Amino acid sequence: MDGVGLNHYLLLSATLFAIGAIGVLVRRNVILVLMSLELMFNAANINLVAVSYFRPDLTGQIFSIFTITVAAAEITVGLGLVIALFRNKEAINVDEFNLLKG
């Protein structure tokens, strides 16, 4: 591929990863935090598939299938937890979780 090597993909994924991390750390809305986590998982996936293309080696693609599945499962549980908390406390603001202190 003319001029675009593995490094470009790695950089792209690093940027996406950083954006996801910023979302997780900075935003106060739990649902948005969960969405940002998805970005981070996607960043790793880009790496895996890109390496799989450039090496070439199938493992990366297989791994990314697992990753996508795991990420989906993870988000399901996370949303379940959000709903349970919301039902009890009517708040989805990260800062408002303050029953546990210390």
Added chain:
Amino acid sequence: MGSLPVTVEDLWAIAPELIVTAAASIVLLWGAFDAPRKRPQQFAWFTLASIVAALVTVLRQTPTDQTYFSGLLGMDAFSMFFSVLFLISAGFAVAASIRFLDDHGAHHPEYYFFLLTALLGMMFMARAVDFVSLFVGLELQALSVYVLVGYLKNDPKSNEAGLKYFILGAMSSAIFLYAISLFYALTGTTNLAAIAQAIVAGELETSKLTTAALVLMASALGFKIAAVPFHVWAPDAYSGGPTTVSLFITVASKAAAFAVLIRIFIVALEPLQESWVLLLAALAVLTMFVGNIAALTQENLKRMLAYSSIAHAGNVLIGVVAAATTDGDARSFAIAASLFYLFAYTFMNIGAWATVILLRRNGLAGENLEDFAGLASRSYPAFFCMLVFLLSLGGIPPMAGFLGKWYVFAAAINSGWTWLAVVGAINAAISIFYYLRIVVVMVVQDPAEDATLVRSAPLTLTLVAALVMTVAVGIWASPFLDWAASASQLLP
């Protein structure tokens, strides 16, 4: 291709895991069809029985150098050590849970399902010799534990703990995965041993990208073992969730994370050890100091034990650091020290948490320090058990905890990390301070009027077994030392 994907040897190798999986499925289906759910205890007994069956199976297997499932799983003494440790912890957790869940009105078969799947995930974590199987096992464990921490879904504290744990846990998983992808980019493989070879072959030790991947990997694993400064989730998760779950995860999840950490750092990243040893040593020092000092000021007992659990991870890290800088016998010695420490820690920590489960005031589970007030006059046996567990956690001989401390300090000095051993020793002295605080409350203060003990036969059994093991591992140590020493042989 064309041949069967799975051989008989493969299946026998994962026989314990198959038993656990089967048990989890049965619990789930049984729970679904047993609509009225009148006697939830039956699920507990069934779970316990299957855990025992899996334990027997593990003990019947013999460790080999082979790998199974196309090189994804190993069956070395190291992984079997951890399997046994997980199974024992899970058994204790089930026994301690029965009355607890009844009292909380949350005795459902799902609890045992999640416990078993968490157990399954841990067993795969300890055995995986490839990042693919490792990651999948880790996530299975993590997901099950998130649900378990948030299990008391009508209790906002449990919800909150579950969600906090989830957010930071998922983030650390993402970092972990990203680090894996970078190593994959560097070496073109996900097999741990092959990564080490590729690093040497490609002379990647000094590569900046390697450093980046290494730092990400270390912080992700730091999250998983709750090392400072990646520990912020731990006090919340351990103190907010159901106490029985804390009992389980402070021991088993932590041990599983250590199994992964040791395998990754000692096997895959061994060629890079110059870059990470100091990092890990710094983590160990921070973890011990912050864990112990934070524990000093806690009024909530569960939080105190949570911080103490963080501090103990620092001690295990000393052993890992010592293992990294040596090879041959000295390395085996240091790995064995870490393993023995984890093993000793299992029983005393389970015991301490089980005593917390025993307490109740105003119909609520014991959590604050005052709930322990006057325990010595309320129940002498309970007091005695707690005393032994606390002294053992503090490293007073002749209990197991002392031998564990002795072992890691010896490993550190043996590998030339004397200053790390000194830091560990100072921390042992600091930790005694808050353990004694609990003792003082138990002996000196007058009991609250409405304080009761919620005894149940399985819980008593848990306490007695933990007590016996805490003392036995300290005094009759030979077989356990042998076992830890043999388990220090990792697959190359």
Added chain:
Amino acid sequence: MNVSLLTVVIFLPALGALGIALLVPKTNENAIKWIANAIALVDFALSLTLLRGFDSASTQLQHVTKVSWIPQLGVEYFIGIDGISLLLVILTTGLGFIAVLSSWTYIQKRNKEYYATLLLLQTGILGVFVSFDFFLFYVFWEVMLVPMYFLIGVWGSKNRLYAAIKFFLYTLFGSVLMLLGIIALYLANFAETGVYTFNILEFYRLTLSPDLQWWIFLAFFLGFAIKVPMFPFHTWLPDAHVQAPTAASVILAGVLLKMGAYGFLRLSLPILPDATRQFVPMIAVLSIIAIIYGGLVALMQKDWKSLVAYSSVSHMGFITLGIFMLNPIALQGGIFQMLAHGVATGGLFLIVGLIYERMHTREIARFSGLAQVMPVYATLFAILAFASLGMPTLNGFIGEFLVLVGTFQESRQYAFFAVWGVVLAAAYLLWLFQRVMLGEVEDDEIAGLKDLNLREAMTLIPLVVMAIFMGVYPKPFLEMIEQPVNAIIARVRPGYFDGTGVTPPPLPSTPDATTAALPVDANDQLEDLLQQQLGEPDNETDESSEK
């Protein structure tokens, strides 16, 4: 399995504690007291029988039991006694019995737990004095902390918790660092000999580099100096003493503090001779500071018990000074002073305890003219006070005199300063006596006090008798410690005996495996001795000349 007499002596109190805790009902307080006293007395009697057949001329350990415990690490259950250990064992069991007896009416709550704890403490202390496996030694050393913590923390007076925690943390801090020293020694031994062992007698044979010795010495020093306690680590002691119940104070002053001094002479000196010599000036100065500082502070105390506590700091200074002058006279004096201090100061704490039980105060200013209402009490107090301040014909004199003589041999300056300790002791003890015993009875409460009853007198009289006996006839005690002392000196100061015409005994070696599991009786000892004198001297001289 063949259980040796020494093992029985050590573990009998612990078994008794277990029995009391599990078998005797809580409400039956009299049974608890009788059983505890009986056990302590039997233990004392058994420890006396160790004297029978003890050969003080032998250089070997006696009553040895050696059983493998954790073979992977080379840990053994290895106990035995030489003259020093034996005397300390008897001191412990004797004071142990007196402590139990003195608690009869003093302790008003939780009798069952109290006696169990007290007996458990005795096992811990005894174990330290007889262990010749360093691991075992450390286990006993630490185990002892827990019952002492409870004794102070539960049955002490007002500020008991503070004192108990301070005591525990101070000593624990010292001992965890000592643990690192032990590990370093253990690994160094492995590097040198290729054998994993904690055998202290094997460690005596090591030739470690001075640098390593220096570090290990430092680690041990912290552990032992805090225990002694040496200046400036002494601050836990007055708190612990003042708050502790009488029996705990007696044990604390009488034997527990000796553990630190014992550690120095059993472990630091012979295992780390080069480092020891390096550290002598520092420790001598610290000891002298302790002697003078302890005396001065004692002079200013308003509380009777803390006066005695500070006098302990001063007297323990003599002991460490004696140990670190590294000559036989001073060392013998130091060890003798350990015994003398145990007897005299133990007695003084009993005296304070008796009056506290009656008056519930220890403020010196509250008392006067006690001699008029309690003549027996006053007499016994006088004898013990004189013993403590070192009056000739009483035991304190012998110890301090020997220490001073030995010190004088090494350095006149040290001796000059140390002498002031004796003067100060006379001052504070006599002044105390004058204030509380003499004068007019000013108080109705004092006028109504009863003199000692039989049980109370029984706790003091043995100590007084002992103080006189040791002062008048110290020979048997000095004979008993002579051989081990010479062995230690020969090790820590090679060549010391060359000019004196005395042949130093070799350090005791590990008895070989065939006799190991059995208690060694006197015949074997004699045989060993003969063999040594007939056959082995040549080898010995060869070895020493090689070095």
Added chain:
Amino acid sequence: MSSAAFYLISAIILGGALAMITSRSLVRSVIWMVVSFVGVGALFLLLEAEFIAAVQILVYAGGIVVLFLFVVMLVNLDELQRVEYLHRQWLPAVLLICLLLAELGFMMWAGAGDTVVPLPDQDQLDAVLRSVRGGNVETIGMTLYTDYILPFEVVSVLLLVAMIGAIYLAKERV
């Protein structure tokens, strides 16, 4: 041409992600997330991983996004609007991450050559290339069901856990 495609797709992915984390409206965030994820799918196509691209679109754009929307609707929207936008210490966090990103980027650039591990010889390479590239679903399927049968099964348990867990947690009472 593919170089241009790469930059275009990158812009879509990063733009979508940035818009997602900065948007104040949750629904809009979800939509931006779809944009970003579709971009990643397109990237996979560019990398000749058609099967993964399909999975990406199906699972993310199809499944997860619906799930998110569902929760957003379920949870009271008014409540959501009230939620404060950012953490109080947002600036240090952003700076820290940007610093890390710069560091990471630098390391990648500096370590550019490091990833080129000796490749297999040409015949082997051709064989691998044939199997890997061109979206060979059959190869992926075969590998998944032979070499990776174990993680595959573990993932199936994991999905079960996620399903039961979500149902358990979200249900009012058991």
